[in-house]
Amino acid sequence: LRISTRAPTKTMSFGWHRSETLGALASVLSIWVVTGALVYLAAARIISNDYEIEARAMLATSAGAVGVNLVMAHILHQTPAGCGVGGAERLGGSRDPRDLPTQPGSASVRAAFVHVVGDLLQSLGVLAAATIIYAKPQYKIADPISTLFFSVFVLGSTITILKDVLRVLMEGAPRGLEFDAVKATLLGVSGVQGTHDLHLWALTLGQPVVSAHVAIDASADPDSVLREATAQLWARFGVTCCTLQVERYQEEMG
Ligand SMILES: [Zn+2]
Numbered sequence: 001l002r003i004s005t006r007a008p009t010k011t012m013s014f015g016w017h018r019s020e021t022l023g024a025l026a027s028v029l030s031i032w033v034v035t036g037a038l039v040y041l042a043a044a045r046i047i048s049n050d051y052e053i054e055a056r057a058m059l060a061t062s063a064g065a066v067g068v069n070l071v072m073a074h075i076l077h078q079t080p081a082g083c084g085v086g087g088a089e090r091l092g093g094s095r096d097p098r099d100l101p102t103q104p105g106s107a108s109v110r111a112a113f114v115h116v117v118g119d120l121l122q123s124l125g126v127l128a129a130a131t132i133i134y135a136k137p138q139y140k141i142a143d144p145i146s147t148l149f150f151s152v153f154v155l156g157s158t159i160t161i162l163k164d165v166l167r168v169l170m171e172g173a174p175r176g177l178e179f180d181a182v183k184a185t186l187l188g189v190s191g192v193q194g195t196h197d198l199h200l201w202a203l204t205l206g207q208p209v210v211s212a213h214v215a216i217d218a219s220a221d222p223d224s225v226l227r228e229a230t231a232q233l234w235a236r237f238g239v240t241c242c243t244l245q246v247e248r249y250q251e252e253m254g
Contacts, residue, residue: 004204017204018168020071025165027068028158034061035151042147058147059134062127065154069120072161072205119157126153164205173200174208177237185236186212189229191220193249203241210242215249222246 008015038057130150164175173179177200186195198212210233216225226246233239 014203017207021165021168021204024068024072024161025169027064027071028162028165031061031064031068031154031158034064035154038147039151042151056134058150059127059130061154062123062130062150065123065157066120066127068158068161069116069123072116073120116161119160123154123157126150126157168202168205171201174202174205177202177208177239182210182233182237185232186214186229189214189225189232191216191225192229193217197245207241208237208239210237210239211244212242213245213247215247217249 004015004017004020006012006016034057038061167174179198179200182200183195183198186192186198192214194215196213196215198210200208200210202208214225214229216222226244229244230242233242
C-alpha cells in the first residue's frame, strides 16, 4: 500500500495508485489457486474415503480472503486524494478538491465500500467456521464437505473484488458512477449546450475520473461554467479528478 502513495513523476504522471489494484488482483488470484488445490484435495479425499484434517489450509485460505477484503475496505475508506497530489502539474480545468467546502457524495466509493464490507462479513463467517473445525478435530468427517462449501463462499466473496479490479484495469465506468447521470449533471450546469467525448473511468476503486468536452453558448462565462461543473461532479459523485475542455457551442456539434 505504501507504494501506491508515491508521488507522481513525469513518466508515471498519474502516480502509482494502480499498484494497489494490481496487488488486489494478485491476492485474489493466489487465493483462487489455493482454493482450487483444496477443492481438488477434498474431492480426492471424498472419493478415496481417507479423511485427513486440512483445517489449517482452510483456515489460511479464509484468512486470506478476510485479508483481501480488509485491504480493499481500507483502500476505499481513505479519502480520495485527488489527482496529481503534490506532484505533476495540474492541467487547466482541474481544481484542488481541498478548496471545495462540501463533503463528497461519492456514490461510487460508497457503493464499492458497502459491497466490500458485505464480503468482509461473509469471509469472517467462513473464517469463524474454519476456526471451529480447526479447534475441534473430532468433526473431521465434515471437513472435506465443508471445504467444498467454504470454497464456494471464498470464491463468491472474492469474485466481486475481481470484477471491480478488472473494471478498473479495463478503464470501465466505476460502480455507482452512471454515464447518463454524469452527462445530465454536466448538461444541468447553466450555459452548457452540449457535451461530448465524455469518459468515465477510475484510477483505483476509490478514485473516479471524468473527462469531457463541454460546449457552452456564446453568452456563458467559461470560467464559471468550469467552476460549477467541477463543483457539482465533486459534490454528487465525489470525482476529485476531472478534466473538462470548455468550448463554444456550434450547431454541428450536437
Ligand atoms: Zn470537443
